Amino acid sequence: MLLEVRGVEKGYRRGGLFGRREPVPVLRGVDLTLAEGESLGLIGQSGSGKSTLGRIILGLERPDAGEVRFQGQNLHDLPTADWRRARRALQVVFQDTHSALNPRLRIGASIAEPLQNYERLSPAALRDRVRELLALVGLAAADAEKYPHQFSGGQLQRIAIARAIALTPRLIVLDEAVSSLDMLVQARVLDLLADLHRRLGTAYLFIAHDLRVVTRLARRLAVMDAGRIVTLVDLDRSPQPPIHPALQRLIEAVPAPLGCADPSGRSGSA
């Protein structure tokens, strides 16, 4: 197993300086496994705990109880050298594209940063690698010289993806990575992610609230509700009723088809 989450619990303390600081449980015992190269969708409403779980899996936060094993090792209990190795194999793309990149660094430098941290490449080789990565995500070599403010949200998300795949990680956590994009742009970025998944075989943990988006990349879905994974669904198997109410809610929240002829000629309604 690439990733094993066992009995993870996490709470945050709420309340002001003088208020009662009662812990609010956010994760109440989460178990989850992810195989090499697998793409798993983690869905649920806001506040269900999916992003917190994502942050714990990334090692950005410690669980209060339970453990996260990545490539067989307990992620939150690693000696520095092993942590560095794990960090390389574990990358992330967040929702907020604008704050994910240093506004004062040229795009080329941002993408080169992880490579410089981990690989000793000559300046020429580094430049070539950055160019290659830009090409992989559909951007031009000349874009390396530009600054983040010169790009649209969709392009910035491509840049964040280029940086995430720079070290050929084993797992990428995509936390609402396309949620703030327009539908046209969203479709292109999803196509890019699907294509990279096929070509590089990187495992994805795809966190989102929109079933339409999640099912583009993942056949296996983990549904979160109130800090627990309440149901695991394999879309390739036939459903065994009853469908969990949390999943049913998400299914019902998907807007109906536009209810008119599809301009591409096929029927718009199911």
Next chain:
Amino acid sequence: MTAHPVLRVTELEIAAFGPHGSLPLVRGVSLSVLANRVVGLIGESGCGKSLTCLGILGLLPGNLRRTRGEVFLRGEAVHTLAPDAMRRHCGRSVAMILQNPMSCFDAVHTIGRHFRETVASHGLQTNGGFRDRARSALHEVGFDEPDAILGLYPFQMSGGMLQRVMIALALLLEPPLLIADEPTTDLDAVAQATILDLLASLRKRRGLGVLLVTHDLSVIARLADEVAVMREGAIIERGPVTAVFAAPRESYTASLLRAHHRLDRDYRTHLGAWLGPAAGTESA
């Protein structure tokens, strides 16, 4: 019924001014919203949808200016008004709700305080009747225990709850026009559905005119009567929603629809039998 549209905009132009001259961002936008009608404005980010809304309300940031065009609220020209005079219209003639309800509230004040401030800023009494008014507004947006809500701080509420409070605040002074700029974009799918249902029922109950800005075609399909497609600062296509969605004239509109249909179709294929009895259910 008012004889005038609740909103009429003619040939609105907005430009950005910098050291190297001006750059037109909104180019000749005209539109009307009648009472009890929802007009949708769609297009990708950066096309000028939100600027059009800010231009209508006279809320453009410092380096942007309206360079041409007129704005009428219930027949009254407001584009010539000084900011003070315009502020009196905001809340009474028109209200606006935004994408991110979290940033619209002051974290150190309770919801009740926000209601009091809104009422006070329009020179109305904040005693006695005020609380009833706040209560009924909250009740109208679906809170069964409005008193509990009034005592909460914004951070104690979810995005969907805050957006409903936002709508209650916006409608407190019963304006005939609501400008909703991406009102569901930051919410999760379930909360989105709730807000759309709420807007639909408010429009019906109050005869509200709504200018609805979104990039999500399903939001338009759910709520709007007419749709205008914006691209690079100009409206390139408009008409009744059913007509435009069924037979778009512009290739850009067609590409937006294609992206939407593909997402939808693939989803239904991917989920297959899992859709179960919910498949084909219209959220009417």
